[in-house]
Amino acid sequence: MTVPELHEITLRVNGVAYRTRVPARRLLSDCLRHDLGLTGTHVGCEHGVCGCCTVLVDGQPARSCLMFAVMAEGCEVTTVEGLAAPDGTLSAVQRAFAECHGLQCGFCTPGFLTVLTAFLTENPKPTEEEVVEAISGNLCRCTGYQNIVAAALRAAEILREERAEEIVAAGDGDGAEPERAREEAAE
């Protein structure tokens, strides 16, 4: 058997630059877990159906089992490990999952958290139907969808509250802005 050719790649994961050597066939999911030791990204079906391995590639959710590590050369990758603040404070989406019992066995959770993090940035005020559509590519085998949907809606609420507080804290403008922000958050 011939030894496969190795490719040297550089990628930033959760703000940290990594350089590693991988065979071309190394999936990004395996590179994250085995080469970089970031085992928060879970591997389920390995053909793009379950969504457990979803990470953010340059801010966009992508299946890490449907990308080769060599394709991520130079990319900015965010895994579930990168969602919390550097001091360990959980993100709004993570807190909402804890609050609403959105995780059961936890296997599918990293995929749901990354997908919803990107989704709520794009759509800060989703309807329940839009949430269902956003997570339609992720499978939860505990059938915990009800609480996951509730968590997503709660996360959107927390994010709006935080944003309103930020505007109040900034305190400038015509004075009406914090009021509007609070009203919007409450809706």
Next chain:
Amino acid sequence: MKPPPFTYHAPTTVGEALGVLAELGPEGKVLAGGQSLIPLLNMRLAVPPHLVDINRIPELAYVRVDAGGVRVGALARHAELERHAGAYQAVPLLRQALQLVAHPVIRNRGTTVGSIVHADPAAEMPAVLALLGGTVELARKDRRRTVGAADFFLGPLESCLEPGELALAVHFPHLPGRTGTAFVELARRHGDYALAGLAAAVTLDEDLRVAHARAAYVGVAPVPLVVDLTDAVRGVSAAGERSWTLAGRLAQSEVQPEADIHATAEYRRHLVGVLTARALHQAAQRALPEPGPDRTETTP
């Protein structure tokens, strides 16, 4: 499962890619979004010795709206085309169909050209190209050619793309005035492959009655099957609820569905009838002229 070993090439220009593909011939396979190819590799259903990754060729990542319709480069992702306001305005069927292509996460990476070249008879975008009579631009080192949808799809997962060729772009022509479109399908889970489905286009005459109707079917034939349904619905009033079932019956006689674990052939044929009526009705509604400003701005 894990993909088999292969030699990886990452050209940075179209010229370089065509050079590599010419050298590799039948040994080379183009990798774009990878959302169909990598599952095939992971399941070892495909074992290409060489992969030519075109993701580093930025000149192929474009969506352009021109006088004739919408041109989509080989690296334009489904999500980009779906969100493109100009493309939606020129060819609304693109967004109507893309919303049904897999899941949002898959659409972030999957490419429209890749989906068409993959030629899956159950996929939405080949049917869109077939219905609109679009074209695919193919290039090899010494020659370029443009192939119409009718000649492009040869069979399940088989297009007329030859070894050494690269699909550079596809062109979706826009439809004549007073034409509405719809994409309707039935899948077990939103985003999964449809048990059956169709893209439909209905053109109305001056009296807002059907002048022309046709549909392209997914999941019920070896290639995207285009059927002219005009005879069954000519003269039908677009505003009416009834009269579309006859077109469904005509379509049922044209399709050749197969049975699999998810549905019997008979059930798929039944779906073709129901979905055809639904899609034609929806398309006809959309072909009606927009209500003028005097009709929308009524005082409460």
